[in-house]
Amino acid sequence: MNKLSEYLRNSSRAVFFGGAGVSTESGIPDFRSEDGLYRQKYDVSPEEMLSADYFYSHTAQFYDFYRDKMLALWAKPNAAHKKLAALEETGKLSAVVTQNIDGLHQAAGSKKVFELHGSVHRNHCLQCGKGYSAQFILSSKGVPHCTCGGVIKPDVVLYGEPLDEETVEGAVKAISRADLLIVAGTSLTVWPAAGFVEYFRGDNLVLINRTPTPLDSRCSLVLRGKVGEIFSEVEV
Numbered sequence: 001m002n003k004l005s006e007y008l009r010n011s012s013r014a015v016f017f018g019g020a021g022v023s024t025e026s027g028i029p030d031f032r033s034e035d036g037l038y039r040q041k042y043d044v045s046p047e048e049m050l051s052a053d054y055f056y057s058h059t060a061q062f063y064d065f066y067r068d069k070m071l072a073l074w075a076k077p078n079a080a081h082k083k084l085a086a087l088e089e090t091g092k093l094s095a096v097v098t099q100n101i102d103g104l105h106q107a108a109g110s111k112k113v114f115e116l117h118g119s120v121h122r123n124h125c126l127q128c129g130k131g132y133s134a135q136f137i138l139s140s141k142g143v144p145h146c147t148c149g150g151v152i153k154p155d156v157v158l159y160g161e162p163l164d165e166e167t168v169e170g171a172v173k174a175i176s177r178a179d180l181l182i183v184a185g186t187s188l189t190v191w192p193a194a195g196f197v198e199y200f201r202g203d204n205l206v207l208i209n210r211t212p213t214p215l216d217s218r219c220s221l222v223l224r225g226k227v228g229e230i231f232s233e234v235e236v
Helices: 002-009 052-057 057-071 077-090 104-108 134-139 165-177 193-199 228-233
Strands: 013-020 093-098 114-115 118-125 153-157 181-185 203-208 221-223
Touching: 002 181, 002 203, 002 221, 013 077, 013 114, 013 203, 057 093, 057 114, 057 134, 057 228, 077 093, 077 104, 093 165, 093 203, 114 165
Parallel strands: 013 093, 013 181, 093 114, 181 203, 203 221
Antiparallel strands: 118 153
16 A cells, blocks of 8 residues: 555556446446346346347337446445545546446546546437436436437447547547556456556556456556555555
């Protein structure tokens, strides 16, 4: 913990790269752990239900699953989200790159956030482009429709869809310019997101995760534990 605090004190362009494990302490389940979403039993696998093909071919069933499992609008930022926002405010952290779609970094006060997989808080009509809130989606029944009659789609990256080019460019630029990269709460098995670490050219690479990852052997520092608990002890 002292070493992580030291790295942050000496940094002026730190970047945080986070996955689902960052939000588990806010009560949102992750995907691949023992109790994760992908270990639960469904007639159709969660991976298939969260695919673009399934959205367009089984839209009503997609929304049943999406509302039940992906719209955690009750969740609040935890210690990790809050500490990262504070580090950005003091000029230590230049950006957050996240695989999460829950918007908790922004809720905690972070400004420079690259959401690789989109956000549940942005939704748009496929016909006219009109935007809708996550609360509108949660409160709607069946397939949500726009006032024009078009189907509304969440602005989240489904399996089979490409990442947003502008978001990718911003994330790559931030990571390539970073003097410290903290990777946390991710198994680093989801591509292309896992490959973003390869753009880091700085000296200190930190990994925070409860279980081993393919990146461990390359890190300057590896911390095992919950991301929020670890960040709550960081002193800068």
